[in-house]
Amino acid sequence: MDNFPIIRVITKLLMPYILLFAFYVQFHGDFGPGGGFQAGVILAAGLILYGLVFGLPALHKVAPPPAIERLIALGVLIYAGTGVATMLLGGKFLDYDVLGHHFLPGWLPEGQHLGIFLVELGVGVTVTSVMTVIFYCFAGREPVDGH
Amino acid sequence: MIEQHLPVLVVIVPLIAAPLCVFLFNRTLVYLFALATCWATFGLSLFLLAKVLQTGPISYELGNWPAPYGIEYVADYLSTFVMSFVTGIAAVVLTYAPRSLNEEVDPSRHYLVHPMYLLCLSGLLGICITGDLFNVFVFLEISSLSSYALISLGRSRRAPLAAFQYLVMGTIGATFLLIGIGLLYQLTGTLNMADMATQLGDDHGSRTMLVAFAFMTVGLCIKMAVFPLHTWLPNAYTYAPSIVTAFIAATATKVSVYAFIRIVYSIFTPQFAFDVHGLDVFLTAFALIGIFVASTAAIYQVNLKRLLAYSSIAQVGYMLLGISMNNQDGLTSGIVHMFNHAVIKGGLFLVVGCFALRLSSVRLEDLRGASRTMPWTSFAWVLGGLGLIGVPLTAGFVSKWLLLTAALDNASYLVAGLMLLSSLLAVVYVWRVVEILYFSEPSEAVKSSREAPWSMLVPTYLLIIGILVFGVWTSYSVGIASQAAQALLGGSP
Numbered sequence: 266m267d268n269f270p271i272i273r274v275i276t277k278l279l280m281p282y283i284l285l286f287a288f289y290v291q292f293h294g295d296f297g298p299g300g301g302f303q304a305g306v307i308l309a310a311g312l313i314l315y316g317l318v319f320g321l322p323a324l325h326k327v328a329p330p331p332a333i334e335r336l337i338a339l340g341v342l343i344y345a346g347t348g349v350a351t352m353l354l355g356g357k358f359l360d361y362d363v364l365g366h367h368f369l370p371g372w373l374p375e376g377q378h379l380g381i382f383l384v385e386l387g388v389g390v391t392v393t394s395v396m397t398v399i400f401y402c403f404a405g406r407e408p409v410d411g412h
Numbered sequence: 413m414i415e416q417h418l419p420v421l422v423v424i425v426p427l428i429a430a431p432l433c434v435f436l437f438n439r440t441l442v443y444l445f446a447l448a449t450c451w452a453t454f455g456l457s458l459f460l461l462a463k464v465l466q467t468g469p470i471s472y473e474l475g476n477w478p479a480p481y482g483i484e485y486v487a488d489y490l491s492t493f494v495m496s497f498v499t500g501i502a503a504v505v506l507t508y509a510p511r512s513l514n515e516e517v518d519p520s521r522h523y524l525v526h527p528m529y530l531l532c533l534s535g536l537l538g539i540c541i542t543g544d545l546f547n548v549f550v551f552l553e554i555s556s557l558s559s560y561a562l563i564s565l566g567r568s569r570r571a572p573l574a575a576f577q578y579l580v581m582g583t584i585g586a587t588f589l590l591i592g593i594g595l596l597y598q599l600t601g602t603l604n605m606a607d608m609a610t611q612l613g614d615d616h617g618s619r620t621m622l623v624a625f626a627f628m629t630v631g632l633c634i635k636m637a638v639f640p641l642h643t644w645l646p647n648a649y650t651y652a653p654s655i656v657t658a659f660i661a662a663t664a665t666k667v668s669v670y671a672f673i674r675i676v677y678s679i680f681t682p683q684f685a686f687d688v689h690g691l692d693v694f695l696t697a698f699a700l701i702g703i704f705v706a707s708t709a710a711i712y713q714v715n716l717k718r719l720l721a722y723s724s725i726a727q728v729g730y731m732l733l734g735i736s737m738n739n740q741d742g743l744t745s746g747i748v749h750m751f752n753h754a755v756i757k758g759g760l761f762l763v764v765g766c767f768a769l770r771l772s773s774v775r776l777e778d779l780r781g782a783s784r785t786m787p788w789t790s791f792a793w794v795l796g797g798l799g800l801i802g803v804p805l806t807a808g809f810v811s812k813w814l815l816l817t818a819a820l821d822n823a824s825y826l827v828a829g830l831m832l833l834s835s836l837l838a839v840v841y842v843w844r845v846v847e848i849l850y851f852s853e854p855s856e857a858v859k860s861s862r863e864a865p866w867s868m869l870v871p872t873y874l875l876i877i878g879i880l881v882f883g884v885w886t887s888y889s890v891g892i893a894s895q896a897a898q899a900l901l902g903g904s905p
Contacts, residue, residue, distance in 0.1 A: 338431030338527070345428045358420040360476040 283311035301385035305392025340391025486543035490896035508871035574647035588631030595624035635668035639702025649721035654765030662758030695736035699729035707837035745814035752807035759875030766864035781854030797842035
């Protein structure tokens with residue numbers, strides 16, 4: 266893509282907005298349309314666009330395959346960990362009502378709001394990394410190998 | 413605290429352990445962690461089974477949302493019975509795994525095996541315990557996707573192709589199931605199985621319900637590998653690594669049979685399925701044709717794994733025969749055969765894994781005379797084969813005897829006769845291998861090989877001796893299965 270300056274410049278211009286939009290969909294998903302899955306896809310779309318225009322090595326620097334592979338697992342852990350936390354706090358699995366805290370009350374979400382926030386965060390992390398890994402699998406000739 | 417959360421813990425312990433495996437760097441550590449998880453899950457499901465037997469079915473509401481709106485987990489006789497043997501086999505197979513994995517899976521891909529294995533287990537357990545129909549689909553996808561990945565890890569270049577074939581067929585099956593669920597949701601406005609059964613009630617005329625039932629039946633028949641829809645199974649079982657074949661052959665199709673029982677008996681009533689629409693005639697016919705075609709095909713195989721794969725298709729036929737009889741004895745025999753076949757086929761595939769380790773091949777011509785150098789492994793095949801045929805004092809006899817008496821009570825003499833005749837086909841394909849193992853001149857590969865290591869023989873014999881134990885002691889298998897059948901026929905779960 267070295268011969269297409271317009272594409273490179275436009276991509277660089279668009280990149281912050283794509284990422285910002287992804288975060289907006291992620292974090293505003295509590296109040297409006299959106300959520301972890303959509304946000305994850307948008308964020309990954311940004312990464313994939315970067316990889317398409319600037320090459321796979323550049324994307325590998327931003328999102329190293331071994332790290333991305335672990336992020337897939339991390340997202341699932343955030344989701345399931347929220348469920349385990351509610352169990353430890355005396356509720357049932359994923360019973361967000363018991364999720365209370367005393368850190369900046371009124372500013373940070375609590376209860377159901379906090380629960381759905383954490384769960385969607387887990388979904389977002391996993392979806393972003395899965396989409397990126399799928400791109401790596403198709404784009405690279407070598408299998409993605411973290412070990 | 414553990415007791416209170418038991419129904420959900422059984423599913424989430426392997427589900428959480430799977431991603432944790434990715435963070436452990438040391439390969440041995442990952443294996444030990446996965447192994448501990450499997451045995452712990454086995455312990456939890458036995459605990460749950462004991463509790464259900466004591467107090468009756470247990471319901472657990474996820475997120476504390478009341479039942480018809482939230483997702484409900486229901487641990488009853490049938491689900492805990494199936495879960496107990498699925499986790500048991502998962503634990504034994506994983507105990508057996510390390511040597512076999514080293515031989516059959518590329519070392520750079522080892523770190524994928526354990527998380528996938530645990531995810532698959534978690535999905536299978538989820539299908540069993542959930543009382544929410546959409547949840548069944550989600551867990552079916554979890555277990556299927558991870559099993560496609562596991563199958564594709566085989567060393568042979570045909571493994572990814574076999575996994576892809578399975579993926580295409582499995583996805584069609586899952587989609588059909590989802591279409592059926594969607595139609596039922598449109599009809600009743602609920603996804604909770606018990607609530608759905610109440611809402612459907614005695615209304616047997618609705619076209620939507622019939623279409624939903626048709627889609628779900630065909631979808632699950634693909635997953636169960638019922639005769640004309642079985643084409644994905646032989647390749648998938650043949651080219652997957654041995655431990656994956658052992659695990660999937662012993663559990664995945666059984667859990668699909670479980671889901672089928674649930675849908676026919678707990679949601680659509682047997683009256684709707686069998687009396688109004690006559691599904692029993694078709695099921696019996698396809699089961700019998702399947703038994704004969706698959707057993708005959710098994711006789712002509714030259715690959716031991718493929719032989720057992722065809723035999724699996726035949727054995728699913730026996731389960732369906734029992735289920736389609738629509739009475740307590742028949743249903744009991746179907747459920748018992750799920751368990752017995754899981755133990756027998758799991759044990760036999762572990763035997764095959766021992767041969768694969770020492771001889772690097774499971775082609776029958778390479779196994780000639782293997783009893784000279786691998787006496788224990790060969791003897792395990794004999795015992796397992798006797799179970800497969802259904803010789804008295806083995807587990808296979810118990811379920812076939814129950815099926816036979818149920819068929820005779822029903823006055824379906826043709827079914828009973830054909831069933832006995834089909835057992836002779838099993839004698840042929842089992843004996844063919846025994847003859848090769850014991851009465852042939854050893855091949856070059858056999859002469860230079862030795863007995864399989866103890867670390868693999870002990871788990872193999874655990875299942876093989878299980879065949880003998882459950883052939884004599886039936887209060888666990890038949891006892892719980894008849895209780896489960898009674899509960900299923902007595903109304904919704």
